[in-house]
Amino acid sequence: MTTPPPVLVVDFGAQYAQLIARRVREANVYSELVPHSTPVEKMLARKPAAIILSGGPSSVYADGAPQVDPALFDAGVPVFGICYGFQAMARALGGEVAHTGLREFGGTPLNIADEPGVLLRDLPADQSVWMSHGDSVSTAPPGFTVTAASPGARVAAFENTEKRLAGVQFHPEVAHTPYGQEILRRFLTGIAGVEPTWTNEEIIEEQVRAIREQVGDKQVICGLSGGVDSAVAAALVHKAVGDQLTCVFVDHGLLRAGEAEQVEKDYVAATGIKLKVVDAADRFLDALAGVTDPEQKRKIVGREFIRVFEQAAREVAAENDVEFLVQGTLYPDVVESGGGSGTANIKSHHNVGGLPEDLTFKLVEPLRTLFKDEVRAIGAALGLPDEIVWRHPFPGPGLSIRIIGEVTRDRLEVLRVADKIAREELTASGLDRRIWQFPVVLLADVRSVGVQGDGRTYGHPVVLRPVESDDAMTADWSRLPFDLLARISTRITNEVPEVNRVVLDVTSKPPGTIEWE
Ligand SMILES: Nc1ncnc2c1ncn2[C@@H]1O[C@H](COP(=O)(O)OP(=O)(O)OP(=O)(O)O)[C@@H](O)[C@H]1O
Ligand SMILES: O=c1[nH]c(=O)c2[nH+]cn([C@@H]3O[C@H](COP(=O)(O)O)[C@@H](O)[C@H]3O)c2[nH]1
Numbered sequence: 197m198t199t200p201p202p203v204l205v206v207d208f209g210a211q212y213a214q215l216i217a218r219r220v221r222e223a224n225v226y227s228e229l230v231p232h233s234t235p236v237e238k239m240l241a242r243k244p245a246a247i248i249l250s251g252g253p254s255s256v257y258a259d260g261a262p263q264v265d266p267a268l269f270d271a272g273v274p275v276f277g278i279c280y281g282f283q284a285m286a287r288a289l290g291g292e293v294a295h296t297g298l299r300e301f302g303g304t305p306l307n308i309a310d311e312p313g314v315l316l317r318d319l320p321a322d323q324s325v326w327m328s329h330g331d332s333v334s335t336a337p338p339g340f341t342v343t344a345a346s347p348g349a350r351v352a353a354f355e356n357t358e359k360r361l362a363g364v365q366f367h368p369e370v371a372h373t374p375y376g377q378e379i380l381r382r383f384l385t386g387i388a389g390v391e392p393t394w395t396n397e398e399i400i401e402e403q404v405r406a407i408r409e410q411v412g413d414k415q416v417i418c419g420l421s422g423g424v425d426s427a428v429a430a431a432l433v434h435k436a437v438g439d440q441l442t443c444v445f446v447d448h449g450l451l452r453a454g455e456a457e458q459v460e461k462d463y464v465a466a467t468g469i470k471l472k473v474v475d476a477a478d479r480f481l482d483a484l485a486g487v488t489d490p491e492q493k494r495k496i497v498g499r500e501f502i503r504v505f506e507q508a509a510r511e512v513a514a515e516n517d518v519e520f521l522v523q524g525t526l527y528p529d530v531v532e533s534g535g536g537s538g539t540a541n542i543k544s545h546h547n548v549g550g551l552p553e554d555l556t557f558k559l560v561e562p563l564r565t566l567f568k569d570e571v572r573a574i575g576a577a578l579g580l581p582d583e584i585v586w587r588h589p590f591p592g593p594g595l596s597i598r599i600i601g602e603v604t605r606d607r608l609e610v611l612r613v614a615d616k617i618a619r620e621e622l623t624a625s626g627l628d629r630r631i632w633q634f635p636v637v638l639l640a641d642v643r644s645v646g647v648q649g650d651g652r653t654y655g656h657p658v659v660l661r662p663v664e665s666d667d668a669m670t671a672d673w674s675r676l677p678f679d680l681l682a683r684i685s686t687r688i689t690n691e692v693p694e695v696n697r698v699v700l701d702v703t704s705k706p707p708g709t710i711e712w713e
């Protein structure tokens with residue numbers, strides 16, 4: 197996608213690098229992450245509007261610690277350092293960083309100096325900021341004004357507005373720094389002089405233009421799942437090229453109860469987009485037979501999806517091959533598949549890491565750099581109905597990655613009934629909006645002893661995994677009311693004969709992921 201000059205967030209291995217990019221976009225400025233190994237010339241070639249150096253686990257003076265190339269500061273590009281980035285910046289510009297023995301973690305009072313600079317002017321004198329550091333800048337580089345201190349950091353913020361360079365020891369990107377977003381915004385607009393024009397309307401206009409340019413007068417198909425990401429991607433492409441778009445919904449036999457019917461009925465009614473429904477359950481289930489490894493399942497699903505799309509493409513435009521496949525891929529799908537800035541492969545999302553090597557489609561992925569809540573906002577701006585915009589995410593590989601063990605028709609049926617009960621009860625309790633997602637997982641290879649109707653049972657456990665999240669990158673288990681959990685448990689064990697135990701997953705992400713595979 198063509199985008200305005202980015203604010204590049206240089207990732208030094210921070211916990212919060214993703215969050216920084218997001219916060220910049222929340223300040224209506226386009227932003228992307230890059231790994232710290234990116235050479236400065238390569239960053240400058242992107243003509244960045246500004247560069248932000250993230251935090252990171254290393255000590256700047258340790259052997260092998262990632263450094264900042266001082267050439268970065270001679271290029272005239274505005275730079276903002278955060279925590280490790282602040283320390284690395286201080287060191288590169290001739291200041292000093294030391295292990296003072298004073299460490300700060302968590303909420304910390306900030307003492308704003310008499311000369312508060314652009315970043316801190318007129319902010320409350322007694323505000324709290326979120327710290328997480330063991331090293332500190334002991335001397336600011338020449339030419340910089342020190343604008344704040346904290347009990348453990350003599351230099352907690354500095355700036356040189358003439359050179360458009362600034363930095364802070366604390367984390368402005370986290371919600372626990374109440375004025376953090378304001379400070380970040382002041383750097384962007386007040387010091388860097390970036391125009392805050394990256395609004396939903398701009399994104400939509402820019403995307404529509406880019407899609408028209410990419411697709412021309414060719415036919416396009418879009419994998420449509422009923423979820424919000426593909427719905428928004430389809431709506432953007434439809435706005436760009438109208439009837440050249442045909443959506444393809446694949447019923448791979450791994451869907452939840454009622455899902456296929458709902459997509460067929462509601463989606464067309466809501467959007468008027470051409471929809472082709474393909475029943476491909478046999479081919480997916482045959483391909484998955486005997487497979488228990490999560491990554492293998494994901495790769496099989498990714499491959500079969502593409503084979504089905506290829507067949508559908510031939511049917512959509514027999515005489516004129518369809519070159520383009522639209523997918524609702526989001527940034528977290530890319531990052532978790534190991535396609536981010538030097539990030540590890542956590543799991544291969546079917547639409548990214550699970551794609552087959554012989555893929556011939558050109559991909560159209562207008563949401564590839566965004567997070568889900570950003571996508572929801574665009575969906576709302578495009579006029580999609582609330583039921584689509586606020587639908588809980590459901591993974592493309594569907595129930596195949598919620599059956600721990602081999603995927604069979606019988607097991608799918610068991611899980612479908614249990615899942616339907618959990619969803620019905622959640623909706624009845626009015627808590628749908630509080631919950632990000634509510635996977636129900638069948639431990640198909642585990643059995644436990646129970647007693648039902650005075651008889652012994654030896655059935656399977658089902659795991660409830662309700663989570664709350666903003667963007668699926670981190671999540672916490674949802675504290676659902678006990679009586680709701682009790683109703684779900686009772687109904688599942690009463691109504692699903694194969695299940696005699698219901699357990700609750702109380703793991704946050706990290707260390708767990710949302711899905712079990
Ligand atoms: N059953 C399906 N039929 C066709 N395409 C699908 C199907 N499931 C997933 N896809 C494709 O894979 C992409 C990624 O799936 P993913 O579940 O991440 O997104 P989504 O379903 O659009 O939204 P959500 O994350 O809210 O469920 C989708 O955007 C869509 O292009
Ligand atoms: O379309 C998808 N294809 C996939 O292969 C896939 N794997 C996980 N997910 C969804 O991504 C989010 C993060 O999931 P995890 O915490 O399990 O990694 C959660 O919302 C998951 O439901 C997927 N979506």
Ligand SMILES: NC(=O)CC[C@H](N)C(=O)O
Nearest residue numbers: 251252279280329330331
């Ligand atoms: N969160 C960070 O960036 C920490 C920076 C450095 N590792 C320190 O402890 O001071």
Ligand SMILES: [Mg+2]
Nearest residue numbers: 421423590591
């Ligand atoms: Mg989905």
